[in-house]
Amino acid sequence: MNTAKSLKIALIIGSLRKDSVNRKFAEYMVSQMPEYVNVVECRIDDLPHFNEDIDTDTPPDSYTRIREQVKDADALLIVSPEYNRSIPGGLKNALDVLSRPYNNSVLTGRKTAFVTASPSSYGGRSCGFDLRKTMLPFQAPVLMAPEIYLSNAYDALDEQGNFTSERTQKYLKKFVDALIEFAKS
Numbered sequence: 296m297n298t299a300k301s302l303k304i305a306l307i308i309g310s311l312r313k314d315s316v317n318r319k320f321a322e323y324m325v326s327q328m329p330e331y332v333n334v335v336e337c338r339i340d341d342l343p344h345f346n347e348d349i350d351t352d353t354p355p356d357s358y359t360r361i362r363e364q365v366k367d368a369d370a371l372l373i374v375s376p377e378y379n380r381s382i383p384g385g386l387k388n389a390l391d392v393l394s395r396p397y398n399n400s401v402l403t404g405r406k407t408a409f410v411t412a413s414p415s416s417y418g419g420r421s422c423g424f425d426l427r428k429t430m431l432p433f434q435a436p437v438l439m440a441p442e443i444y445l446s447n448a449y450d451a452l453d454e455q456g457n458f459t460s461e462r463t464q465k466y467l468k469k470f471v472d473a474l475i476e477f478a479k480s
């Protein structure tokens with residue numbers, strides 16, 4: 296249980312593109328968090344493809360950075376699109392990086408929560424399921440409810456990126472509230 300006054304959430308956005316709807320949803324979620332929550336975004340675009348040959352005693356700086364960012368987080372939040380019914384490659388690569396060193400991964404026991412969004416009617420659900428599966432080796436407590444797979448994601452925002460869907464905002468706020476309680480527990 297975190298009895299300190301502050302809470303740290305490590306955030307990974309699974310899309311690398313600048314106009315990502317998932318990024319917009321993540322930014323909205325962050326805006327709904329209480330002031331005592333410190334959100335650290337972990338970039339994933341500069342992580343070399345995971346390769347055990349370069350993950351030596353002196354790994355790439357970006358590997359060390361993301362592992363440090365996640366290490367002391369009260370929870371890890373992943374907001375992601377689905378690519379080809381699964382986890383986008385850049386995000387999967389980041390999880391592979393975080394999964395090592397073997398037996399000393401920062402994912403072990405890490406509280407984790409997922410949101411997926413897509414313009415289709417499934418809302419990236421397959422990616423959400425695969426993300427849950429990916430956490431299994433780490434005995435990581437996963438926030439099970441509310442489950443958020445945001446479908447028709449483009450319809451929730453206008454061209455300027457402002458919300459046009461109060462329903463989506465309400466879901467995201469509900470998720471944030473559950474996430475904060477989960478991270479504190």
Ligand SMILES: Cc1cc2nc3c(=O)[nH]c(=O)nc-3n(C[C@H](O)[C@H](O)[C@H](O)COP(=O)(O)O)c2cc1C
Binds near residue numbers: 310375381415
């Ligand atoms: C390589 C690729 C594969 C995709 N596969 C899926 C898919 O399996 N299911 C789906 O709902 N959307 C799929 N999409 C569409 C994405 O959901 C859509 O591009 C979305 O906007 C990506 O999220 P972002 O806006 O956060 O980048 C795919 C897009 C790309 C580029």
